[in-house]
Amino acid sequence: MPLNEKIEKVLNKVYQPKERYDTTLLKKDVTYITNELGEPVTLFIGKRNEDGSIAGERYVRTIVREPNSNVIRKSHWDLKGKVSRG
Template sequence: MPLNKKLAEKLNKRFAPDSRLDDTYQGLDLTYITNELGEPITLFIGKRRPDGAITGERYVRTIKRVPNSDQIASSHWDLKGKVSRS
């Protein structure tokens, strides 16, 4: 299942490098992890538990860059499966 287009646009921004950020989107809790350039590369979306973890789904972003550049040529998010309480 692909990401909602508006959510994908929100995640195309750059944030603090090498960080974990908590947010919300349309009533869902989000946690995303950024790479060294501040681009979100891992997304957890669902319901936040009291310990701060998310029960829901995990997505991973694949980024292809313009050769010899940090510029993104293309990217897409892949659903990697459910994340739930252990």
């Protein structure tokens, strides 16, 4: 299932490197984790549990870069499955 355009717009920004961000988008709880360049690479969407984890879906981003550069040539999000309280 493709991500909503509004969520993708937030995920296309650059944030602090190696951080976790918790927010709410489109009435869903969202957590995303950034890589060493500050690009979101792991995403959880669903309902937040009392411990802060999310029961819902997990996505992982694949990034293809220009050779010898940090410039993104293309990227896409893959749905990796359901996650629940763990």
